Amino acid sequence: MSTKLLPIVVLISGRGSNFFAILEQVQAGKLPVDIRAVISNCSQAQGLHYAQQAGIKTHILDHRKYRQRQIFDRELIKIIDFYTPELVVLAGFMRILTAEFVQYYIGRLMNIHPSLLPEFPGLNTHQRALEAKVCEHGATVHFVTEEVDGGPIILQAKVPIYKHDTPEILADRVLEEEHKIYPQAILAFAKKEICLSKDGQVIRTTPSVK
Structure with a gap:
């Protein structure tokens, strides 16, 4: 493995x-x-404690202090760019990003969503999957575009749905897969095995990520 590390935020x-x-x-x-x-x-995000314990820099940018989404996103860009990342990773970031933000990081912005996109974009995916009586569910890693949960798919993982599943049980099953495929997708990006083309398609230089 190459010793060069991919800088991320x-x-x-x-x-x-x-x-x-x-x-x-x-x-x-x-x-x-x-x-x-x-x-x-x-400020109460538990993930901040994980980062601090690992010696990683943390920042809190409270969106409630900004009257306009665009102003918040511009301040967020300033903080991110201070660290000059080559990839920005959304890991449960519950904000709809402006088109300006998305275009600024296009091709360098990755997200994970708890469904098999394009099925069940948005919230409450596990409940909706059960109500729809589908036989399988899962998670999707994708590049972020202006369409919410509509970006080009990088990697997916499927899980079965069982008769007595609840949204909570199904969420736990999906989360196990999320924890596997997100690092895999980031690794592929770090190794330059995937990228986003100008026409919005995922280009795969090797067959390791399908």
Whole structure:
């Protein structure tokens, strides 16, 4: 594995379990990235403690202090750019980003969503999957575009849905897969195995990520 580390910044809003999964892979020497900062719009986000314990810089940018979404996003850009990341990782960042923000980081902005996109974009995906009586569910890593949860798909993982599942049980099953595929997608980006083309398609230079 190359010794060059991919500089990233991670954005979170809550417990940060996907961030922690990424951090574990970094600490195990399996993911060649340099997590330069973790930023949250919520001061109570548990993921901030994970970062601080690991010696990673943290920032809190409370969106409630900004009357306009665009102003908040511009301040967020300033903080992110201080760390000069090559990839910005959304790990449970519960904010709809402006077109200006998305275009600024286009091709360098990645998200994970708890459904098999394009099915069930938005919130309450597990409840909606059960109500729809589908036989499988899962998670999707994708590049972020202006369409919410509509960006080009990088990687997906599927899980079965069982007769007696509840949204909570299904969420736990999906989360296990999220913790596997997000580091895989970031690794592929770090190794330049994937990128976003100018026409909005995922280009794969090797067959390792399908």
